[in-house]
Amino acid sequence: MTQAKIAGYFKDEIADESEEDLHDLYVKDNKVESKMTFNRKYSLSLMCADFIEPLLMDNFTNIVVFLGLDEHKYVRASKQVMDLMKQEFKVLDSKKIYALYSPLIRGFNGFPKMSKSFTESSLSIQNTPFEIEHKIMNKKEDEMPLQLNVNYQLMKGLMDISEEKAKQVHSDYKNQNVGWIVDKEELLKRVIEIRDMWYE
Numbered sequence: 001m002t003q004a005k006i007a008g009y010f011k012d013e014i015a016d017e018s019e020e021d022l023h024d025l026y027v028k029d030n031k032v033e034s035k036m037t038f039n040r041k042y043s044l045s046l047m048c049a050d051f052i053e054p055l056l057m058d059n060f061t062n063i064v065v066f067l068g069l070d071e072h073k074y075v076r077a078s079k080q081v082m083d084l085m086k087q088e089f090k091v092l093d094s095k096k097i098y099a100l101y102s103p104l105i106r107g108f109n110g111f112p113k114m115s116k117s118f119t120e121s122s123l124s125i126q127n128t129p130f131e132i133e134h135k136i137m138n139k140k141e142d143e144m145p146l147q148l149n150v151n152y153q154l155m156k157g158l159m160d161i162s163e164e165k166a167k168q169v170h171s172d173y174k175n176q177n178v179g180w181i182v183d184k185e186e187l188l189k190r191v192i193e194i195r196d197m198w199y200e
Helices: 002-009 012-016 023-028 038-056 069-085 129-136 150-158 163-175 178-199
Strands: 062-068 096-102
Touching: 002 038, 002 069, 012 038, 012 069, 038 062, 038 069, 038 096, 062 069, 069 096, 129 178, 150 163, 150 178, 163 178
Parallel strands: 062 096
Antiparallel strands: none
16 A cells, blocks of 8 residues: 555656665676666565555654665665655655664675575575585685675674684684684584574
């Protein structure tokens, strides 16, 4: 119903200016069409409807959406649509859409981010422990600067790393010694623990 309400305000220009930052990557692998087709506009308008729907109700004055940093244009599109709707839907006056953006975690196998669209780039609870081990322990991931290393980013996000531990990991990585293998094994153990908790 909300999508029907926003349809008259969802202009082509808004859609055309709402490509996510990694659009070319998805096009290259045939995950999405390169042009802003009807299918893509429909999908984007549904997302806008998701954001605007609570604000059409009297009991919500503001909403916060949580997205990856590369998807910031979706929020801008929703704000533009909502601004156009305000003359007809007075309930939207003074209401706001806010966003919190998560940083991109690099993907495995050279991908710029983890994405469910590219299974080889990311971890999933559906991965077997063997598949998780293959991704984390892969030597190929150790060929880039530490701050861009997917395993290091996961360590910082999933493990309680003290400043002292971070320095040790940095040294292990720089020297590519056995300590770095141990660091990755600790990460592997943590990821499998999280996976198993989900199934329990």
